[in-house]
Amino acid sequence: MASKQVYVICGAAGSGKTTVAQYLRERFNMHRVVTHTTRPPRPGERDGVDYHFETAASMAKLHLLESVTYDQAQYGSSREGLAEGWQRGQDDVIVLDTQGAITYHQALGDQVTVIFLTVSHLAALAKRMSDRGDHQAAIAARLKSPEYRRDLRLPKELVGIARVVVNDDWVTTKQKLGQLINQK
Numbered sequence: 001m002a003s004k005q006v007y008v009i010c011g012a013a014g015s016g017k018t019t020v021a022q023y024l025r026e027r028f029n030m031h032r033v034v035t036h037t038t039r040p041p042r043p044g045e046r047d048g049v050d051y052h053f054e055t056a057a058s059m060a061k062l063h064l065l066e067s068v069t070y071d072q073a074q075y076g077s078s079r080e081g082l083a084e085g086w087q088r089g090q091d092d093v094i095v096l097d098t099q100g101a102i103t104y105h106q107a108l109g110d111q112v113t114v115i116f117l118t119v120s121h122l123a124a125l126a127k128r129m130s131d132r133g134d135h136q137a138a139i140a141a142r143l144k145s146p147e148y149r150r151d152l153r154l155p156k157e158l159v160g161i162a163r164v165v166v167n168d169d170w171v172t173t174k175q176k177l178g179q180l181i182n183q184k
């Protein structure tokens with residue numbers, strides 16, 4: 001199998017990680033790695049497309065490359081998910097929390113490009129979640145979680161490694177992503 005890249009998109013909740021992953025899939029023909037979670041689907045989310053939605057019991061049976069607890073739910077990704085894209089000759093794109101991004105960087109080294117998303121005004125994050133249709137109770141729980149607070153900032157382990165993209169304006173973000181991908 002040719003050595004391909006995996007683009008890891010991490011950053012604050014609501015900063016646009018899923019939107020960026022979808023764009024990289026469509027514009028650069030990347031393979032979107034679908035990860036596993038025990039959290040319930042949000043309005044409009046589909047099993048096998050947005051996530052593999054699991055129970056605690058089904059999650060425990062998976063052979064995962066890494067897993068985390070985020071806002072009281074479990075999340076995890078597998079080597080098989082990465083291999084799907086690479087076997088087709090595609091680069092992968094995956095959406096992870098910052099802990100997952102650190103693990104990927106440590107495990108896969110130069111094969112990993114980490115992109116950390118942020119916004120200039122943090123108040124935009126809750127508004128985007130609300131505009132996305134998230135339930136108000138889910139937004140409140142998310143904003144209170146320690147993982148949400150942690151992922152507002154680039155962790156020290158990713159300083160000098162992650163490419164930071166301020167996703168305030170979508171047109172500007174697309175230009176930055178294009179520059180970043182074409183440099184690889």
Ligand SMILES: Nc1ncnc2c1ncn2[C@@H]1O[C@H](COP(=O)(O)OP(=O)(O)OP(=O)(O)O)[C@@H](O)[C@H]1O
Nearest residue numbers: 012013014015016017018019128132167168169170
């Ligand atoms: N540059 C932007 N300007 C305005 N809205 C945006 C921008 N980028 C993304 N959005 C919107 O913000 C909302 C949150 O984006 P998205 O779901 O991609 O975030 P996320 O980081 O994956 O969130 P979470 O971690 O909560 O799953 C979506 O409705 C998306 O369309």
Ligand SMILES: Nc1nc2c(ncn2[C@@H]2O[C@H](COP(=O)(O)O)[C@@H](O)[C@H]2O)c(=O)[nH]1
Nearest residue numbers: 035036068070075076077095096097099100
């Ligand atoms: N380390 C991992 N993080 C993951 C994985 N799948 C998703 N995520 C991240 O979890 C939080 C919460 O996701 P949400 O969809 O409930 O908002 C977010 O930061 C995702 O990027 C995974 O397999 N491993």
